[in-house]
Amino acid sequence: MSNQRAKLRVAIVGSGPAGFYTAYRILEKTPSGIVTVDMFEKLPVPYGLARFGVAPDHPEVKNCEEKFEEVAQSPYFTFIGNTMVGAQPLAVPSRTASFQPNHIPLSLLQQHYDAIVLSYGADSDKDLSSSVKGLELAGVYSARAFVGWYNGHPEFQDLDPDVMAGEQAVVVGHGNVALDVARILLTDVDALRKTDITEAAIAKLSENKVKRVRIVGRRGPAQASFTNKEVRELMTLTGVGFIPPEAEFMSPFLQNSPKLGRPTKRLFQLLQRGSTTSVADATKHFSFDFLLSPTSFEASEGSSHVARAKFDVMQLQGDILSKDTRVKLTGELKELPCNVGFMSVGYKTHPLAGLEDIYNDGANHLNNEGGKVCTGINAKGLYVAGWIKRGPAGVIAETMYDSFETASVILSDFEDGEIGGKSCDGWEGVKADLGDKIDWKVVSWSDWQKIDKAEKERGSKIGKEREKFTNQSDMLAVLE
């Protein structure tokens, strides 16, 4: 290493899988003490979407937290929780009754660190309000907010979703978040009780009246983004029947089957085989509805609660078996009954203030080359990992590989002497500069361990792994 005596101070913004896998790789690949990593998290609790995104009935996916815990034990790692870097983007509601962020400016981090990894993910929904009317009606929710709500995210505890208005649910979107929402609506609430879903969600879901879920997408089955594991889970839910798609959607795939990629081929086998419970025996049902693009949610006269959803009927333009095929309008319209509706059409990322010039709105991420920010006035020493690097899609494995890539770019820049060796003090320097302005409780890793322990104790009293605190003040009260 040419940069032998120099040290590298790294700040990581966001403590989800991308931040932790980057930290892991950096610390694993460098000799002890050469590199220090400080990780900033706006909430008092770590793990991002591993805690707040992964479905409560997928505990095995959360096993990645064990590795993150190991990383946090390193003497060269510092957790700085309850501390948000940068101001909240304007497009995102800044505070709720359950959460008020404490801000420090990104520019201060740039003074005190050699390298900054932005791994703060996607903080809002793709906005379809200009093309879909009635999103403000009672009973219409963002799937992202619903997931955040049942997973105990402090920013979504005011949601109070109304799942009691009737039997008919519509979930718009053909990704795994849509399937998570459908599965939570269709699963017997008793099967969820032992998961780490919040007790508030259990109370609400036990009054759930939904018996029919339509999972609606703009394109065809070959273009859907959900994965086979999640489809299989729906197919095997107790007492739930799958209403198969019309033959027109299935037949081309049977004829052309050698042409299809392996995942799509297996998806069709799943759709063909159908649910474990027959449609006749089932008490609840779901379907995948294709080639429908939402235009509006509407209420019945004199009501402000959604009653139906309207769609443009679409047709595929080109190869129906190809993943990338687009759709066009047919001119035909379709209406579906809808007592509760969820929009699950994808997430939207935002640049932190000062980074607008490196944000690519269309691509939905910050411009970068292999994780390194190369252009822009504030680019020096800036790196990205996870969804803010490559756009908000993909499973934890993809985030892991892309975080490893970012880590290796950082280390090679360090080796080349491009970064590192700055006379700076990291978090100590930030604290000295801010002084009394830090008037909030900064949550350390050992503080988090106390919160973690308290959550597990709350859980064990009611027979579950954990009962999460769902607001910031309850989390911090553990530390008083």
Added chain:
Amino acid sequence: MVMFTTRSLAKSMSSHIVALIVCRPEGLLTCGLRIHVTFITREGDQVHIDAAEGDNLLDVAQAHDLDMEGACGGSCACSTCHVIVDPEFYDLIPEPDDDENDMLDLAFGLTETSRLGCQVKLTKELDGLRVALPQMTRNLQAKDFEKR
């Protein structure tokens, strides 16, 4: 480096100890069977390992500090322990179940002989097994499996 491997090391040591002290009933002094496995790393190097019967490939790889993650802790819920099995051995391994196939659908550089390391348990039929860790930059070729 060392701080992250202590746990996996401890894990592997305990499984080795079990293999050594649990003697097989048929042989007075023969102890737990050793299975020879060759891992072809992402750099193309071959690493020869003497593993215990019953271990799975993820545990073996991690115990020997090979570059294989098990993000879900070996519970068949991710694809980070994807390995490519030498076609010569592929049919000797019991077929993947639906859960494993669902995860393989998401693996980078999937091949006809891809498996998840956490689901491949070493049996005596698999003695001499060769598996490659998938390359991120190029597809694996037959010569990668050649004995070296």
